[in-house]
Amino acid sequence: MIEGSVDLAICTINYAEALVRPALDRSTFEVAVDAIAALGIEPVAPTAAIARDAAHRRGLGISLADGFALATAEARGDSLASFDLRVIRAARKAGVELALQ
Numbered sequence: 001m002i003e004g005s006v007d008l009a010i011c012t013i014n015y016a017e018a019l020v021r022p023a024l025d026r027s028t029f030e031v032a033v034d035a036i037a038a039l040g041i042e043p044v045a046p047t048a049a050i051a052r053d054a055a056h057r058r059g060l061g062i063s064l065a066d067g068f069a070l071a072t073a074e075a076r077g078d079s080l081a082s083f084d085l086r087v088i089r090a091a092r093k094a095g096v097e098l099a100l101q
Contacts, residue, residue: 006099008041011050011072015043017065050075060090070096 022032054067066087073080079097
């Protein structure tokens with residue numbers, strides 16, 4: 001469980017992914033964008049190194065978008081929050097701390 005004050009970040013690839021469904025309706029999209037901002041989640045642009053690492057992380061049986069989430073957390077030294085069992089297994093194999101266990 002995440003306790004206390006923590007900085008929250010999301011790779012811009014995953015940020016876009018989270019907005020795909022809300023983008024089908026303009027007002028829903030605006031609510032989703034505002035909600036993410038209100039939670040204080042900082043979109044983080046991937047570097048070329050993160051992109052390379054994301055590609056490598058695909059070998060752990062996760063999607064490229066999930067690879068970006070994992071590689072971003074790894075590069076920043078952050079823990080990763082996910083409910084996807086494939087991502088959780090990949091994070092453990094990569095040695096990335098999980099925020100939710």
